[in-house]
Amino acid sequence: MWVTSIFSCEGKGQMTAYRTFGPHPSPAAAPKPAGISVDHIIDTPQNGMYLLLPRAGQRRQCHRRTGIGSALLAVLLLAASGLSLSARPLLDEETEKLLVAAVAAAAELDLYNARCRRDVAGRHADNLNKELVSKFRMTVLEVEDELFPERSYRRTQERLRREFLKKLKQAGGCRDAKRAGIPHWLRNRYDDLLRAIERLP
Numbered sequence: 001m002w003v004t005s006i007f008s009c010e011g012k013g014q015m016t017a018y019r020t021f022g023p024h025p026s027p028a029a030a031p032k033p034a035g036i037s038v039d040h041i042i043d044t045p046q047n048g049m050y051l052l053l054p055r056a057g058q059r060r061q062c063h064r065r066t067g068i069g070s071a072l073l074a075v076l077l078l079a080a081s082g083l084s085l086s087a088r089p090l091l092d093e094e095t096e097k098l099l100v101a102a103v104a105a106a107a108e109l110d111l112y113n114a115r116c117r118r119d120v121a122g123r124h125a126d127n128l129n130k131e132l133v134s135k136f137r138m139t140v141l142e143v144e145d146e147l148f149p150e151r152s153y154r155r156t157q158e159r160l161r162r163e164f165l166k167k168l169k170q171a172g173g174c175r176d177a178k179r180a181g182i183p184h185w186l187r188n189r190y191d192d193l194l195r196a197i198e199r200l201p
Contacts, residue, residue, distance in 0.1 A: 100148060105186070106140070107157065109190050111160070115164075127194070
């Protein structure tokens with residue numbers, strides 16, 4: 001397979017660098033890029049580069065064009081992505097449910113603190129995120145994207161926020177929710193779920 005990269009730039013004394021990689025590269029054997037007209041080829045086989053001198057008066061804009069190289073780069077990136085995904089542990093159904101419940105609990109606790117205590121730090125989601133990355137190589141956003149029904153972290157977060165505000169309103173607002181012990185219940189639920197994740201192998 002030949003991999004070709006072409007670099008050209010308009011300017012005085014301009015030359016076009018034409019690099020090829022393949023079996024026994026030579027000016028005769030190497031495939032020529034489409035649309036390139038040349039007067040001379042300077043052979044530098046030690047590094048597989050051929051310098052193409054464009055015909056007089058031929059106008060070129062500064063650009064980089066790639067042939068098979070672009071496709072090869074895309075394949076390599078996909079392969080790297082596949083390796084990254086394969087490194088993530090497979091989750092059974094119970095573990096997935098646990099992660100979903102923990103993310104929802106962290107979201108509700110942070111939403112309560114933001115709404116009723118003016119604490120917008122989001123520290124509970126942050127702490128959960130650290131645990132998920134350490135144990136599963138997943139983030140909270142990835143759980144929301146991949147395990148929640150919406151399959152979108154934005155839509156998931158919007159639903160959780162909407163449902164929390166509805167519950168808070170039904171409880172009578174921040175003051176009545178505090179009297180009813182809702183903040184305490186939210187914190188206990190979050191702590192229990194976080195400890196359950198920490199105990200997983």
